[in-house]
Amino acid sequence: MTRVPIALCLLFACPAAAAEPPKLATKLETADPPKELAGPVRALFDDRAVIVLDAAGEVCTLWLRKDIPAAATATERKAGLTYQAVGQTAIVGAIRLARPWTDFRTQEAPAGIYTLRFVLQPVSKDHEGTAPHREFCVLSPAAADPKPDPLPLKKLVAQSGTITGGTHPVVMLLMPHPKPGAEPAIIRKGKAVAVGVRAVVKVGDEPAELGFAFTLAGVWTD
Secondary structure, three states: OOOOOHHHHHHOOOOOOOOOOOOOEEEEEEEOOOOOOOOOHHEEEEEEEEEEEEEEEEEEEEEEOOOEEEEOOOHHHHHHHHHHHOOOEEEEEEEEEEEEEOOOOEEEOOOEEEEEEEEEOOOOOOOOOOOOOEEEEEEEEEHHOOOOOOHHHHHHHHHHHOOOOOOOEEEEEEEEEOOOOOEEEEEOOOEEEEEEEEEEEEOOEEEEEEEEEEEEEEEEEO
């Protein structure tokens, strides 16, 4: 039997009850990726930025990787790619939090620059019923994530935990977004709100499209 480290077994505990979601808007702008990112990581991005705003101004700015690495069969591509095609712990984006942000587990991340790495929630009894979907992005401080290569999950968990000084990663829930438009959009469902975007993934040498919906506030339910 494979033993799973306790730190990973505790990944993604249940969120607290959510308040009404905030009213958000998006806009596309040309903005260089943050200089706080290490050079090899910064090179993964172009100057296409998605800005999310509320009545008080900028909430966050998101940069998507130019070509997110993915793996899929011809049949899977024909049926439509899903998050399952994305490589575990691959960098998919970078985010500038303009103000402190509360994650899916009600942990607070300070304003700043973070990488976004894709992870699948481990399958275990500890995680049953803790989230509507297994797909998340883990936030890491830009200064602590200098290389673009995938990381061992245990290392990523520890790296992200430094944001709060704890042992649990700061996480951003991903929701299905099968029909992304050319422009970013705010998606609302129940007491949750996400920003939906269309990303370019690279399957081998071939580009393809995949929708991402990054949950910014609240709790999703199906």
